[in-house]
Amino acid sequence: MKRFGPTTALDGAGISIAEGETHALVGRNGAGKSTLVSILTGLQRPDEGEVRFSGEPAPALGDRDAWRQRVACVYQKSTIIPALTVAENLFLNRQTEGRLINWRALRARARELLDTYEVDVDPQALAGDLGVEQRQLVEIARALSFGARFIILDEPTARLDGPAIERLFDRMRALRRQGVTMMYISHHLDEVYEICQSVTVFRDARHIMTAPVADLPHDELVDAMTGEATAAYQARARTPREAVVLAASGLSLAGRYQDVELSVRSGEVVGLAGSGSSGKVSLAETLVGLRRADTGAVTVNGRAVRPGDVPAALAAGLGFVPEDRHHQGFVPLLSVAENGTMSIAHKLGRLGAVSPARRRARAVRMIQDLDIKTEGPDQPVGDLSGGNAQKVVFARALADDPDALVVINPTAGVDVKAKQALLGAVEDAADRGAGAVLVSDELDDLRICDRVLVMFHGRVVKDVPRGWSDHELVAVMEGIEE
Incomplete structure (x- = not known):
């Protein structure tokens, strides 16, 4: 108890x-x-x-x-700890039994430990690398x-x-x-x-x-x-419109991806699939300004977005759910209301001041719309379960009714019910006319997509329409066929 x-x-x-x-x-x-x-x-x-x-x-x-x-x-x-070496991380607070650290002995102990458990990592490498x-x-x-x-x-x-x-x-x-x-x-x-x-x-x-x-x-x-029979998430039928809301042309980033062309229409959900080294996450992060491409351009509703500039991407009409909610998605000590309305704080008051009443009202609506299990708008997000914290991240991404939505691994580490709610939120945005790019390692997530672009070694190798089989998609992802 x-x-x-x-x-x-x-x-x-x-x-x-x-x-x-x-x-x-x-x-x-x-x-x-x-x-x-x-x-x-x-x-x-x-x-x-x-x-x-x-x-x-x-x-x-x-x-x-x-x-x-x-x-x-x-x-x-x-x-x-990224700034320390592998050896220092392995024996943190155990570097020495005396007053001075014998660095050669520390590295030897680390090498022996790594060999014991068959971990092929250089003890002298920075953990952050x-x-x-x-x-x-x-x-x-x-x-x-x-x-x-x-x-x-x-x-x-x-x-x-x-x-x-x-x-x-x-x-x-x-x-x-x-x-x-x-x-x-x-x-x-x-x-x-x-x-x-x-x-x-x-x-x-x-x-x-x-x-x-x-x-x-x-x-x-x-x-x-x-506690009940739970059916698999049923993707909705959609007819995307003609207007292109998000596009990328000639995008290349050394060591990540090359010559990517992307076009997302209003009401369309486009998936990005591939292995961890395929470049799919880096491409998605480029679309929202977290990375700056070496060549190429990103446009929202036909207007170019300043490269490598997240505020410019948000102002242009992009909503974003990052890959790692813990490090990129929310501020744990801030409340549900503060996290959920962070991207629209300038619209909740005058002369740079946020109206607590307006922020709270928007947060209450977000909590209801996404069924966030919380004690209320004032509860710190760090106190929520993983699925509910992810819903807060979604709420912020959707707060300004974006024209396009970029979502990376939205259901990682969340339960069955939360997955359904989060995928439903993506489809709700598409039903309202937003275009969406959905990056996921989960095949079930990608089933809501109207088509899936498969990346392999930094290139888009196939555009797979809805209705694919697991075998078909995995084969392309692993480079077995194109």
């Missing part, structure tokens, strides 16, 4: 994980998963109940070293270096592409053969069936069920998570 004021975060919930197994914990945002993780890692004390490791009671809350020797956690939000996959593997190695044989992986695939996910799963299987026990948290149920032996479902802060994965039909698992 765990309460935060009037809110019950866990209600008699628990989990039991057998030694040496990979055990999934699933549930909708707000089900209690994050609270359980904070208790299992000694960051929170339960109001009732206890935590045991191998039958022994958990250490005292203040004994951090003892907790690290029993359990390690790799969070969805990276804890790697690593890719998402490499940073994640460094975090896993660091977590295990404390001696823990139980590791929690929180949404580890949220920002990985297909080949990187398979490499992560290979590493997890190898760790399991070495006797490491894992709790795997994910919203991707296909991953649960691929990598886990058992699954526990939380719903509304309660334990609903625990079962062997092999004996649990997919529909029953979804029903347990939602």
Whole structure:
């Protein structure tokens, strides 16, 4: 049992994980998963109940070293410090047992640790220069270096592409053969069936069920998570208009993409698909000014947008949902109202002053339109679940009724119901006449698109109309056919 004021975060919930197994914990945002993780890692004390490791009671809350020797956690939000080297990150606060740091010995210890867990990374490399996959593997190695044989992986695939996910799963299987026990948290149920032996479902802060994965039909698992039968999201039929609202011509950015031509009509949703190295995210970020192309131009409603200028892109009529909501999407200590209306603050008052009443009224409407689960407009966004925080990011993108919308991985790390709401918001914008570019690693997200542009090694290789099969799209994404 765990309460935060009037809110019950866990209600008699628990989990039991057998030694040496990979055990999934699933549930909708707000089900209690994050609270359980904070208790299992000694960051929170339960109001009732206890935590045991191998039958022994958990250490005292203040004994951090003892907790690290029993359990390690790799969070969805990276804890790697970009300005430090890999070796420094691996042994942060453990660089030396004396007064001075022996840098050669530190790098040797780091190399030995990385070799033990088959992580092919240079210990002297700056962590900020690593890719998402490499940073994640460094975090896993660091977590295990404390001696823990139980590791929690929180949404580890949220920002990985297909080949990187398979490499992560290979590493997890190898760790399991070495006797490491894992709790795997994910919203991707296909991953649960691929990598886990058992699954526990939380719903509304309660334990609903625990079962062997092999004996649990997919529909029953979804029903347990939602409390009802949940159908797959049904994309709407649309007829895009003739007017082009967003276009790119001759866009090239060295090392990212080359010679991209793009045209999005009013009422049309265009998907961008490809592997992590395809250039799709960089292209989307160029459209909204986060990146500046070496050549080419972006236009909104026929008017050129100043390259590499986000305010200019927003003023031209673009709405944007970034790839990483934690780092780019919201300010956690600011309220739902402040985050949601940030892009239209200049319209909510006079002479540079924002009217609190007008801001609050707009926020209330946003909360209703997107069904944001919150205590109210004044609640800090950092206190919301992942799905509801993402809805706030969407609310800001839609606040000024944009003519075009650019959305990157909108459903990463959110539950089934939140996915439906977020994809519905994209389609609502298209129904009102906006054009949309939807970048996603999720094939189910791309089903709402009228067509999908597939990128491979920085080039658009195919324009795939609605009605594609998974095999067809994946084959093009992996360069098997064009």
